Every structure is written in C-alpha cells, then in structure tokens.
Amino acid sequence: MKKSFSQKHLLGIKDLSRDDIELVFETADNFKTVINRPIKKVPSLRDVTVANIFFENSTRTKISFELAQKRLSADVVNFSASASSVSKGETLIDTVKNILSMKVDMVVMRHPSPGACVFLSKHIDASIINAGDGTNEHPTQALLDAYSIREKLGSVKGKKVAIIGDIMHSRVALSNIYCLQKLGAEVMVCGPTTLIPKHIGTLGVKVESDLIKALNWCDVANMLRIQLERQDIKYFPSLREYSMLYGLNKERLDSLKKDIVVMHPGPINRGVEITSDVADSIHSIILDQVENGVAIRMAVMFLLAGRN
Amino acid sequence: MSSKIILEKQQFSITIDRLCYELIERHDNFSNSALIGLQPRGTYFSQRVFKRLVEITSNKNILYGELDIAFYRDDFRRTQDDQIIPSKLDINFTVENKRIVLIDDVLFTGRTIRAALDALTDFGRPAKVELMVLIDRRFGRDLPIQPDYTGIAVDTRANDKVKVEWKENSKQDLALIVTN
Structure with a gap:
C-alpha cells in the first residue's frame, strides 16, 4: 500500500x-x-x-x-x-x-x-x-525528541524514557508521552508531586518522585525546564531545593551503573534542572536535538x- | 486490456551486458566517473548494471550512488496520484568534476530526468552528465532530453503503460507494454 x-x-x-x-x-x-x-x-x-x-x-x-x-x-x-x-x-x-x-x-x-x-x-x-x-x-518537539532517540539508540521501541521536572506545565511532556508510547517506548514521569498532574497515570505512564530511582530505571532522561512563567503559585520551596532533589549533575550521572542519554528541549536553566558539566557532556544530545x-x-x- | 512483452528472460542480461560494454568504451577505467541510479524504480536496473560492470572490469573502485528526486519534482502539489514520498538517497562521493551516468528504467516525458539534473547539481557541478535507460519510449517527450545509452527503444501511445518487473521485487525479469 x-x-x-x-x-x-x-x-x-x-x-x-x-x-x-x-x-x-x-x-x-x-x-x-x-x-x-x-x-x-x-x-x-x-x-x-x-x-x-x-x-x-x-x-x-x-x-x-x-x-x-x-x-x-x-x-x-x-x-x-x-x-x-x-x-x-x-x-x-x-x-x-x-x-x-x-x-x-x-x-x-x-x-x-x-x-x-x-x-x-x-x-x-x-x-x-x-x-x-x-x-x-508541542508536536514537532516530541517528533524531534523521538527522532533523536531513534538516531542515538537505533530505535525507540522498547526503550525506557524518563521525563523529569515540571510535568504539570509542560507541553513537551504531554506530546512526548503520546509520541513515545505510539512508537512502543516505556515512559516514566518524575518530579515533585506538586508538579505531576493528578491523573497522569491514566495515560499509562509510570510515576516516580525519586530522581535516583528514575535515572536507574531509564535509558534516556529528558530533563524539562521549570516553567516559572506559568507557575502562578509556589509549587516547591526554592529553586535551590529543587536543584538539590531533581537537578541532574555529574555526580548523579556517574553513580549510575550504566550510560544514559541526556536530553533537554531548551531553553536550559543551567544549574537548576541540569548542570553545565552534564549539559555539555558526551551523554548529552541536546545540540543534536x-x-x-x-x-x-x-x-x-x-x-x-x-x-x- | 492487452499487453505486449518488450523484454524478458535472458534478453535482460544480454541488454545489460551490451550497455556495460558501451560504458567501458566511453569511460575507460572509470577513474573519474560515477554511476547514479534514480530512486525508486531505476535502482533495480542501476544495481544490475553496476554489478555486471564490476564483474566484467574486475574494477572494485567504480563509484555508485542512488539519487532521490522527490524534492525536485515539478508535479509536487499538482498531482492527483499518490502523495509524493521521498526514497532513500545514497551518494557517498563528491560529484564535482565527475562524469556522471544517470540510470533509470523507463524514459518517457523526461520530467524525472529534468528533476534528477536539478537534484544532482545541488550536490556539486559534474564535468559531464550522461543518461542510460533500459526502455526509451520515443515520441512521448515533454522536454528536450535524450538518452546516451538505450536498452531498447519502443513506440507507444500516450495512454499505454510500460511496466518493468525485476526478480528482486517480483517473480521474474519482464518488461511489457500494457494497452487499455
């Protein structure tokens, strides 16, 4: 046909x-x-x-x-x-x-x-x-994210992708979930419970609030930006605390037993959701995206x- | 609906052999030449020609590529047929200053070759471009384009269809004219 x-x-x-x-x-x-x-x-x-x-x-x-x-x-x-x-x-x-x-x-x-x-x-x-x-x-972002995973890992099917950060305010997260699932990947969302929509589980994604567990589970970590411009109330005490609990740094990446691919849709808030040494490392495919x-x-x- | 066979069985290999010798006549040792098949249908033919040419000359250094013309077609947004979808493109050498032989299965209106010339020159400026076709449907041209190497020339009416089947995608090697 x-x-x-x-x-x-x-x-x-x-x-x-x-x-x-x-x-x-x-x-x-x-x-x-x-x-x-x-x-x-x-x-x-x-x-x-x-x-x-x-x-x-x-x-x-x-x-x-x-x-x-x-x-x-x-x-x-x-x-x-x-x-x-x-x-x-x-x-x-x-x-x-x-x-x-x-x-x-x-x-x-x-x-x-x-x-x-x-x-x-x-x-x-x-x-x-x-x-x-x-x-x-944000459909074209999800398409390019999945395409970049396909390019880096050969295929999307069967891969485990963790979307980490401000899930609640992110259009990238929702489009990515649809796209990755249609292509046969497993998806997990991870972030502070206040930033995870209550019924997101109905989309068939795993939900995790512990960053280390999510990183150990996944093949690909897609780090999202905290969308302060969409947050009309406080969802977490401070950016510093968010960064301590949910920021991806080199130490955390090195502590994993395997290599994972790190993605970010941009713009990056360096030092908040991801540190410079991770964003610019060989694990990162941000510029390929x-x-x-x-x-x-x-x-x-x-x-x-x-x-x- | 009736159909008439143009080429079949070993006529394919005889024709391809002859075309290979014509290529050798003009291109000597192929040091500055390259064969480029046109996607999607011309590549069955071009792969055969390339394979046979390597067998005859024992030259492993002949350059071969495949060109897709989907982005250069002049009927994009104008055709009522199936949506235009690109095929794989594979040219791992520079075409700059090379003698290029474009290879397609059927030459009819010449529009595909016009698009291929545009596509090719976006990769660089070849020294020379030649055209090889398996079947030349004479008297059907919309553009001033003629082949340099022809497998067989046939006279057809505009409504006729010329179908080429290959062992690689069908049961047998067969070329026929289908008249409605």
Missing part, C-alpha cells in the same frame, strides 16, 4: 498514527542529508507561503521553523503578537483571517491557550502546525504541503 500522511494539520501527536510518525522520520532522514551538504536547499515549497504566528516567545522553535521553511524554498512571513494589532484588541480569528487573505497557505502558530490551534483549524482553510499551545502539546529539529520540521511541512 502506498504511504501518505493522514492529517491536514499538525495539531498534536494525539491525532497521529504510528505510520504517520514513521513517515515523518523517514522523510526527515532525507532532509538531514540535504541540510548537511553544501547546498542546503530544495525547491519543493517554492509556491507555498507560510506565516509564523507567535503569541508567545520562542528562540529555537521559531528559528528552526524559519530555517526549515527557507530550506524548502517557501516564502515566509513572521508575526509576533507583541508587535502587532493584537495589543489593539484584534481577535485571533480576525488576525489570522487577515493574514490568510494575503494568500498564505500554511500557518505555524504558538499560543498561550491550550487548544488555540484546534480552534483555529475549525475556522480557516490553511494547514496549521502547532508550535506549542499553552500546556497542551536542535539540528534534528530543522530536518523534522522540513519533513512535516513537506508532507502537509504535499497532501492531495
């Missing part, structure tokens, strides 16, 4: 099938070759215009998407809410409809409200890629644009 991508939009990993994810990975393999040769560009999307609409700050995701678009030869317009008419009271639908009336084919959106992309997809015709919606999902991010995003946009 011929392969094809099942979705018109990429709203969340939740909607994807295992075949969709594998197809993104296979396509990303080709794009990884493309971005590592002298001419890093292909002409596929030369008749496609993409709008990057960011209602929240971003460094990596925004640059990564923009590079991916330019390497696919798409035309790109960038929009960030702080410098726009959103501050004059324009609604989300009005903003996007106005942008689309300028003949835009694809929208990449980051928004602080969970479900913003789903809402938008019901009102407009263009393909929408979710670049993070509040605490809900960033490189793979461009290939994964090229693959996603190529597949969405090429649907019939």
Whole structure:
C-alpha cells in the first residue's frame, strides 16, 4: 500500500498514527542529508507561503521553523503578537483571517491557550502546525525528541524514557508521552508531586518522585525546564531545593551503573534542572536535538504541503 | 486490456551486458566517473548494471550512488496520484568534476530526468552528465532530453503503460507494454 500522511494539520501527536510518525522520520532522514551538504536547499515549497504566528516567545522553535521553511524554498512571513494589532484588541480569528487573505497557505502558530490551534483549524482553510499551545502539546518537539532517540539508540521501541521536572506545565511532556508510547517506548514521569498532574497515570505512564530511582530505571532522561512563567503559585520551596532533589549533575550521572542519554528541549536553566558539566557532556544530545529539529520540521511541512 | 512483452528472460542480461560494454568504451577505467541510479524504480536496473560492470572490469573502485528526486519534482502539489514520498538517497562521493551516468528504467516525458539534473547539481557541478535507460519510449517527450545509452527503444501511445518487473521485487525479469 502506498504511504501518505493522514492529517491536514499538525495539531498534536494525539491525532497521529504510528505510520504517520514513521513517515515523518523517514522523510526527515532525507532532509538531514540535504541540510548537511553544501547546498542546503530544495525547491519543493517554492509556491507555498507560510506565516509564523507567535503569541508567545520562542528562540529555537521559531528559528528552526524559519530555517526549515527557507530550506524548502517557501516564502515566509513572521508575526509576533507583541508587535502587532493584537495589543489593539484584534481577535485571533480576525488576525489570522487577515493574514490568510494575503494568500498564505500554511500557518505555524504558538499560543498561550491550550487548544488555540484546534480552534483555529475549525475556522480557516490553511494547514496549521502547532508550535506549542499553552500546556497542551508541542508536536514537532516530541517528533524531534523521538527522532533523536531513534538516531542515538537505533530505535525507540522498547526503550525506557524518563521525563523529569515540571510535568504539570509542560507541553513537551504531554506530546512526548503520546509520541513515545505510539512508537512502543516505556515512559516514566518524575518530579515533585506538586508538579505531576493528578491523573497522569491514566495515560499509562509510570510515576516516580525519586530522581535516583528514575535515572536507574531509564535509558534516556529528558530533563524539562521549570516553567516559572506559568507557575502562578509556589509549587516547591526554592529553586535551590529543587536543584538539590531533581537537578541532574555529574555526580548523579556517574553513580549510575550504566550510560544514559541526556536530553533537554531548551531553553536550559543551567544549574537548576541540569548542570553545565552534564549539559555539555558526551551523554548529552541536546545540540543534536536542535539540528534534528530543522530536518523534522522540513519533513512535516513537506508532507502537509504535499497532501492531495 | 492487452499487453505486449518488450523484454524478458535472458534478453535482460544480454541488454545489460551490451550497455556495460558501451560504458567501458566511453569511460575507460572509470577513474573519474560515477554511476547514479534514480530512486525508486531505476535502482533495480542501476544495481544490475553496476554489478555486471564490476564483474566484467574486475574494477572494485567504480563509484555508485542512488539519487532521490522527490524534492525536485515539478508535479509536487499538482498531482492527483499518490502523495509524493521521498526514497532513500545514497551518494557517498563528491560529484564535482565527475562524469556522471544517470540510470533509470523507463524514459518517457523526461520530467524525472529534468528533476534528477536539478537534484544532482545541488550536490556539486559534474564535468559531464550522461543518461542510460533500459526502455526509451520515443515520441512521448515533454522536454528536450535524450538518452546516451538505450536498452531498447519502443513506440507507444500516450495512454499505454510500460511496466518493468525485476526478480528482486517480483517473480521474474519482464518488461511489457500494457494497452487499455
């Protein structure tokens, strides 16, 4: 049977099938070759215009998407809410409809409200890629995380992945759980009980509050950032105490009987969830994740644009 | 629906042998040449040619690669057929200043070769590019592209289909014209 991508939009990993994810990975393999040769560009999307609409700050995701678009030869317009008419009271639908009336084919959106992309997809015709919606999902991050694990360890199936830190406020955690489970990995979440959602066990993940136990269990540790900007109340006494109990340092890494792979979606708060000597060590694949991010995003946009 | 056989059985190996000798005639010891098969379907043919060429010349240093053209196709977002999905790409040498032989199974409109030329030049600037095809469907060209090495040339109507089966992906080596 011929392969094809099942979705018109990429709203969340939740909607994807295992075949969709594998197809993104296979396509990303080709794009990884493309971005590592002298001419890093292909002409596929030369008749496609993409709008990057960011209602929240971003460094990596925004640059990564923009590079991916330019390497696919798409035309790109960038929009960030702080410098726009959103501050004059324009609604989300009005903003996007106005942008689309300028003949835009694809929208990449980051928004602080969970479900913003789903809402938008019901009102407009263009393909929408979710670049993070509040605490809900961040699908391209999960895809690049799983792709990096596949690249480093050969496959994702059967691997044990611990997601450690602020699970409650993390869209990366939720998307990663969906993605890794669809690919056959075992997932554990670990963090202070105040930062672990009460019913997360219903997703079929293990829950652990002891960092050392989690590290001893896993093949891969994905360290998340404490999202202070989303925390309206105090969830733990101090960053110092959090770092003592849940920070990954060289001493803890060396005390394990095996080598584990260390990941971080960025931005890193060095010295809080991870120390510099771990972040910059051979165990860390943090910069590989960033490189793979461009290939994964090229693959996603190529597949969405090429649907019939 | 009727079908007519163009090539079968040992005609395949006879044709491939002849094409190999034509290559040797023009490329001498292949010191500055490389063969590149086109994914997805041309690689069955290109692998055969490469294998046979190595047997005939006993030259283990002949360069061989496989090129995928999915990102360069001119019908992306325009075709009603199946979604365009890339295949594996494998070129472990520089094409800069090399004499490249592109190898595909069937030449019809020439659009695949146009895309392949674009894809190839994104890897560097070859000294020369030649084209080898197993089957040349004459009179069907949309673009000014002609083969340098031809297995067999056939005359077909636009609605006909030319199918090539290989032992590697099917039961037998067989090339046929299917008329609706």
